[in-house]
Amino acid sequence: MNAAPQRPSFDARVHAALGNPLLKVAIDRTTGNARSKRAAAMAAWPGFAAARELGRDIKDHVIAHLDHYLVQFERNALASGAQIHWARNGPEACEMVVAICRKAGARSVTRAKSMLGEEIGLPHALEAAGIERVETDLAEHIIQLAGDPPSHIVWPALHKTREQVAELFRAHHHDPGALASVEAMVASARHELRSRFLAADVGISGANFLVADTGAVCTVTNEGNAELTTTPPRVHIVTAGIEKLVPSTAHAMTLLRLLVRSATGAELTQYTTFHCGPKRPGDLDGPTEFHIVLVDGGRTRMLAEGLADMLRCIRCGACLNHCVVYRQIGGHAYGSTYPGPMGSVLTPMLTGLAQSKDLPRACTLNGQCQEVCPVAIPLPTLLRGWRSRLWSSGLESLTVRQGLAVWRFLALHPALYRRVSGWAVRIMSWFARGGWIRRMPLAGGWTRERDLPRPPDRTFIAQYRRRMRRP
Amino acid sequence: MAKDNFRQSAEVARVGLFVTCLVDAMRPSIGFAAISLLEAAGCRVEVPLEQTCCGQPALNTGDLAGTRELAQRTITLFEPYDYIVVPSGSCAATIRVHYPELFHEEPHWRARADALAARTHELLSFLVDVRGWSPTHVSLAATATYHDSCSGLRELGIGSQPRRLLAAVDGLSLRPLEDNATCCGFGGTFCVKYPAISNAIVTEKAQHIEATGAELLLGGDLGCLMNMAGKLHRRGSGVRAFHAAEVLAGMGDGPAIGEVP
Numbered sequence: 001m002n003a004a005p006q007r008p009s010f011d012a013r014v015h016a017a018l019g020n021p022l023l024k025v026a027i028d029r030t031t032g033n034a035r036s037k038r039a040a041a042m043a044a045w046p047g048f049a050a051a052r053e054l055g056r057d058i059k060d061h062v063i064a065h066l067d068h069y070l071v072q073f074e075r076n077a078l079a080s081g082a083q084i085h086w087a088r089n090g091p092e093a094c095e096m097v098v099a100i101c102r103k104a105g106a107r108s109v110t111r112a113k114s115m116l117g118e119e120i121g122l123p124h125a126l127e128a129a130g131i132e133r134v135e136t137d138l139a140e141h142i143i144q145l146a147g148d149p150p151s152h153i154v155w156p157a158l159h160k161t162r163e164q165v166a167e168l169f170r171a172h173h174h175d176p177g178a179l180a181s182v183e184a185m186v187a188s189a190r191h192e193l194r195s196r197f198l199a200a201d202v203g204i205s206g207a208n209f210l211v212a213d214t215g216a217v218c219t220v221t222n223e224g225n226a227e228l229t230t231t232p233p234r235v236h237i238v239t240a241g242i243e244k245l246v247p248s249t250a251h252a253m254t255l256l257r258l259l260v261r262s263a264t265g266a267e268l269t270q271y272t273t274f275h276c277g278p279k280r281p282g283d284l285d286g287p288t289e290f291h292i293v294l295v296d297g298g299r300t301r302m303l304a305e306g307l308a309d310m311l312r313c314i315r316c317g318a319c320l321n322h323c324v325v326y327r328q329i330g331g332h333a334y335g336s337t338y339p340g341p342m343g344s345v346l347t348p349m350l351t352g353l354a355q356s357k358d359l360p361r362a363c364t365l366n367g368q369c370q371e372v373c374p375v376a377i378p379l380p381t382l383l384r385g386w387r388s389r390l391w392s393s394g395l396e397s398l399t400v401r402q403g404l405a406v407w408r409f410l411a412l413h414p415a416l417y418r419r420v421s422g423w424a425v426r427i428m429s430w431f432a433r434g435g436w437i438r439r440m441p442l443a444g445g446w447t448r449e450r451d452l453p454r455p456p457d458r459t460f461i462a463q464y465r466r467r468m469r470r471p
Numbered sequence: 472m473a474k475d476n477f478r479q480s481a482e483v484a485r486v487g488l489f490v491t492c493l494v495d496a497m498r499p500s501i502g503f504a505a506i507s508l509l510e511a512a513g514c515r516v517e518v519p520l521e522q523t524c525c526g527q528p529a530l531n532t533g534d535l536a537g538t539r540e541l542a543q544r545t546i547t548l549f550e551p552y553d554y555i556v557v558p559s560g561s562c563a564a565t566i567r568v569h570y571p572e573l574f575h576e577e578p579h580w581r582a583r584a585d586a587l588a589a590r591t592h593e594l595l596s597f598l599v600d601v602r603g604w605s606p607t608h609v610s611l612a613a614t615a616t617y618h619d620s621c622s623g624l625r626e627l628g629i630g631s632q633p634r635r636l637l638a639a640v641d642g643l644s645l646r647p648l649e650d651n652a653t654c655c656g657f658g659g660t661f662c663v664k665y666p667a668i669s670n671a672i673v674t675e676k677a678q679h680i681e682a683t684g685a686e687l688l689l690g691g692d693l694g695c696l697m698n699m700a701g702k703l704h705r706r707g708s709g710v711r712a713f714h715a716a717e718v719l720a721g722m723g724d725g726p727a728i729g730e731v732p
């Protein structure tokens with residue numbers, strides 16, 4: 001994580017996001033498109049429910065036997081000529097990558113989009129080491145020019161409208177042209193990046209799957225930038241979380257079907273590549289060195305701390321696209337590498353619960369994320385789990401603790417509860433005009449933006465008692 | 472309500488009505504509508520007067536010990552009944568889905584929670600799925616749109632039942648609501664803990680509701696209905712909100728949420 005030392009509070013970030021009308025336009029365009037395409041893909045795929053169960057079981061099986069599959073993957077990757085590096089955490093992984101780059105005398109590295117790279121703070125580490133980093137994914141290219149962190153795990157530049165992107169390209173590209181259409185903008189980026197692909201000393205990618213029985217690394221993109229990142233340079237470095245393992249290529253295929261349909265609604269990405277070892281004698285191209293950095297970064301701790309379900313996540317972004325909160329505030333307001341429901345589960349693990357206590361709470365627990373998750377992660381249950389840790393570790397605010405304690409005491413003492421609720425409805429009625437309350441002390445959270453209906457003069461139980469007494 | 476047809480007329484089911492703390496304090500007419508519907512569906516309805524809250528606020532705040540205490544009270548209070556019926560999807564889901572999870576380390580209470588969960592139903596789905604009941608001679612000349620509250624929809628599978636019941640109301644026509652599977656932004660304490668986000672969500676919901684052109688907003692959960700009705704009223708919209716049970720019990724010509732009789 002490369003969190004700045006002093007950053008605005010969650011409320012301030014939310015305020016900034018909600019006050020930005022262009023952001024909402026950008027979020028609605030991309031997530032709206034993603035939701036309707038996903039829905040169409042699922043409607044056309046009768047096997048979804050069965051594939052989802054299979055996908056869940058594959059991931060659960062691997063996670064339950066991580067030790068076995070990690071060793072198998074290492075053995076097969078080594079046999080293919082790859083070099084394996086084990087990193088316990090983000091800083092260790094970054095040191096390893098930087099050391100490989102230095103040893104290769106690298107001045108310029110190209111990078112294909114990888115959320116793990118963001119998680120471990122690799123962009124920052126490369127910069128600190130004085131190594132030029134060229135982001136080659138179109139969206140990553142955009143946010144590199146803008147100096148922004150990603151705001152979505154599939155579309156990192158989702159927060160930028162195409163009009164804003166045109167402006168960025170005009171300011172930064174050498175020969176942007178008119179940029180009158182999306183095609184012209186893509187052409188300008190392609191033109192800009194082409195020479196950088198060929199000049200890079202090292203290419204860094206992530207992994208969508210690590211295939212244990214072949215030692216191969218699978219990447220998926222729609223732009224072909226992963227292939228151009230990993231093939232021309234002398235050295236290819238993969239950074240991958242250890243939860244990316246699958247037993248075989250066939251298992252990867254099941255998860256690919258789920259991943260791509262859930263992310264974009266397409267049946268398959270334009271480019272699906274299995275990278276297996278360095279260039280062999282007789283090969284026309286490929287890197288001469290192939291390094292795989294396997295990162296734990298809290299994953300084995302998740303296994304130990306009841307978050308094993310979250311290790312199934314294949315980073316499709318469907319939970320973000322369908323989240324009512326994400327759809328209003330976008331990714332940056334979360335203040336973490338991973339936004340949305342999956343991010344609100346992961347971030348407390350990665351950065352500590354005290355630093356991210358708003359994330360599990362800022363959720364309506366409506367369950368749509370779990371419903372669309374292609375590997376059936378019970379996200380609301382996991383978020384509730386964080387809330388109970390907030391409660392038991394005393395991180396919940398005093399106001400909430402006291403309020404809940406009073407309410408609970410009353411709810412456990414019905415006679416008192418009846419009396420107090422009887423008073424409460426009467427007191428509330430004092431503030432009503434007609435049938436509505438526009439403003440009331442202690443109810444600002446509700447009445448600032450909406451009216452509160454006037455309660456009845458007597459509660460249901462009081463009215464019911466009266467009726468019962470009558471013959 | 473006139474006489475109605477129902478399947479299990481032979482045996483009278485003894486129903487304990489869990490009215491919910493919100494209906495108790497904010498809209499008693501929903502409780503009375505529930506009694507009338509359950510009686511029409513051949514049930515003998517009792518309202519345990521010691522009832523308070525199912526514990527959902529504690530559950531969603533992470534206070535599991537507190538939730539357990541409240542759950543034990545509710546279980547003890549409602550155990551004697553054949554069925555426990557709740558005019559709210561989210562409170563019913565708390566009992567049906569979450570009570571058993573609370574007691575995985577206490578087998579005795581787990582068994583009691585399981586037994587209660589199996590007999591607990593949300594009102595509208597109970598009328599259709601358990602009683603096979605549908606209203607007759609209920610009419611309301613109006614256009615309406617229906618909001619599926621999330622807990623009922625996803626935790627209990629309630630979607631078709633309220634629509635089937637409402638389709639039997641003479642003169643009532645239902646209009647589809649865009650993005651109807653999306654949360655209204657209530658989320659219990661969420662709406663007052665994160666009012667700005669909640670407001671953004673319910674504003675979008677209100678726009679969708681207004682776009683239907685319907686006169687009425689119907690739903691099965693008072694919390695969500697109060698959130699949407701409160702926003703609609705603040706926006707100056709003329710859409711009136713009722714719990715579906717009120718319409719089914721023939722109270723649709725009475726005061727809507729926020730209207731004085």
